Amino acid sequence: MLDLLRYAGLRVNASCGHHIHLSFPEMKAEPTHVRSLWNLYHRFQDVLFGLLAPSRRGNTYCHRMPNATKLLHGANSVREVRRRLRNYDSRCFLNTTHLLEGDSPRIEIRAHHGTVDPAKARSWLLLNMAMMDHSIRRNCQAAPESLPNSRKSFDNLVTTCGLKPRSRVYESVDPALRAAAKALLKTWKKFNGNQAMYPQRKSKQIDLDDGEAVREEEAACAG
Numbered sequence: 001m002l003d004l005l006r007y008a009g010l011r012v013n014a015s016c017g018h019h020i021h022l023s024f025p026e027m028k029a030e031p032t033h034v035r036s037l038w039n040l041y042h043r044f045q046d047v048l049f050g051l052l053a054p055s056r057r058g059n060t061y062c063h064r065m066p067n068a069t070k071l072l073h074g075a076n077s078v079r080e081v082r083r084r085l086r087n088y089d090s091r092c093f094l095n096t097t098h099l100l101e102g103d104s105p106r107i108e109i110r111a112h113h114g115t116v117d118p119a120k121a122r123s124w125l126l127l128n129m130a131m132m133d134h135s136i137r138r139n140c141q142a143a144p145e146s147l148p149n150s151r152k153s154f155d156n157l158v159t160t161c162g163l164k165p166r167s168r169v170y171e172s173v174d175p176a177l178r179a180a181a182k183a184l185l186k187t188w189k190k191f192n193g194n195q196a197m198y199p200q201r202k203s204k205q206i207d208l209d210d211g212e213a214v215r216e217e218e219a220a221c222a223g
Contacts, residue, residue, distance in 0.1 A: 014055040016114025017062060020125055021098070024105045026136050031081045034099065035072035037107070037135040040221075041094045042069055043143040044131075044157045048093075050149035051124075051187050053113040062093040062110040069142040107132070119183060126180040130161040138169075138221040151195040154188050160221065169221075 026033050041048075042065050049057050049064070056062055075081045082100045090097045093111035109128050115121055134140070147153040155164070162170040163181035189195075 012114030012116060014053070014113070017056070017059075017110060018112040018115050018121060018124070020109045020112075020128060021106050022109070022128060022132055024099065024107055024132070027081070027099060027105050028078065030136075031078045032076055032139070033136050034081050034085075034096070035075055036138065036140040037132060038065075038072050038094075038096075039069070039142045040131055040135045040140040040160075041065065043140070043147055044153070044160075045093070046146045046149040047153045047157050048111060050154065050192050051184060052111055053191070056111055056113050061091050063089075063091060065092055065094055067145075069144065073142065120187070123180040123183040123187075126177055127158075127161070127163065127184060130163055130177060134161045134221070140221045149192065151188075151192075151197050154185065155197060158184065 024033075024037075045065055072081060072084060075084055085096050085100060088096055091110070093109065095108035095110055098108055099105045112121075112124050147156065158164045158181040159166045159170075162173060163177045163184075165171060165173050
């Protein structure tokens with residue numbers, strides 16, 4: 001579709017956004033999945049904005065999540081989840097207001113800048129689908145604050161959500177997801193520079209497929 005639109009002459013500018021909607025029927029049977037999803041996105045929101053054009057980072061149509069890490073703590077029923085989210089701003093980059101509507105709950109990701117590049121759109125979609133899948137498979141805990149936008153945090157994100165192999169949780173990764181991780185890293189470097197994983201360790205570049213990543217993420221996402 002994007003190829004056709006580009007062929008037809010469609011162009012985007014800084015005022016455009018690329019929104020995606022993901023169905024979330026799992027919340028009906030297990031409302032705590034919403035809390036897990038909230039915690040995961042809140043933890044990595046600054047890294048996600050690091051993947052986007054600067055025009056999106058201060059945009060009032062896709063602003064950051066509120067600093068309410070435990071907003072859904074103890075929300076164990078659909079009724080309670082909806083009660084706590086009923087006044088939630090629909091212009092937040094993670095729009096959960098559609099979870100409150102009818103029998104087809106879904107979330108909307110509003111953050112991405114406008115694009116007619118199918119590869120960029122695909123990588124962004126696969127990342128968000130992986131984040132949703134991970135939040136359903138694992139019980140993601142609330143973090144005291146969002147992780148900083150750094151090369152280490154980016155690698156933390158893609159290993160956490162299964163776009164890179166990691167022992168114990170994601171021992172193997174679908175080639176399409178691995179390709180998406182590489183494309184996203186290229187985008188992240190474009191907007192943030194070629195940062196070292198561990199700047200203080202000049203003698204050796206450490207990859208977060210090692211045991212340290214496992215220890216960090218096991219503390220954040222329980223089985």
